[in-house]
Amino acid sequence: MTGKPFRVLPCITPENRHFWTGGADGELRFMRCGDCRYWIHPPAPICPECLSKEIEIEAASGRGVIHTYTINRKEWYPNLHPPYPIAIVSLDEQEDLRLTTNIVDCAVDEVEIGMPVEVVFEEYDEVYLPMFRPRRGS
Template sequence: MSHLSFTPLPQLDDANRFFWTSGQTGTLQVLRCADCEHWVHPPAPICPVCQQMHLAPAAVSGMATVQAVTINHQSWVPGIELPYAIAIVELDEQPGLRLTTNVVGVPVEQVQIGQRVRVAFEHREDVWLPVFTLAL
């Protein structure tokens, strides 16, 4: 059983639905500015670079590098499989384009800063949670 099976699910709205459901097609999507091509995450109504409002979801490669990692050994909710790796990953598309996520499919002690990872998805109810696995 994945520890994610007990993770609280995000509340979907018009601003974030694309992000939490894009995994249905196996592709991670992030907002991108049509004017300056800056990637924006988390979703926002205005581009932080050019201040324009022409943002639309676009597919990213799903490749990233682990920037930070911590191993959680604390059971915050009954039934969670421990331990698990919580990581901040930086997507290849842009410096600073980061997600807080989980690294799965590998013993937690093997997850290290600098490792290459790729997106995978865990489907729960009406969302596809982006998680990452080691890139081969």
């Protein structure tokens, strides 16, 4: 027992490896179009904006804001104790670059839409799950 909350872990594929393992280097990595520079998530073989196949991997800042959230109050999994916030975070790089995630290191009643947050990773073997906490400093 590690004390870590129970998480459903992703299946790592060649297409998503950059995203799920970037946390090993402290990086939140996404696909990005080499032509129009659009950030692409979830991973896709072509850019949804310009249909380019020139897809690159790039690290985002890991900073964003809470786009919306809900507070889960039901115990769905062992060792993942409610209440806890489930949020959609919009990354600073691009308004529609969004992740569904948990907000951590924050009291449930302090979570609010528009709150600036930053990524923090939870490590499970080779998988690094991106969670977000209130942004510290500037």
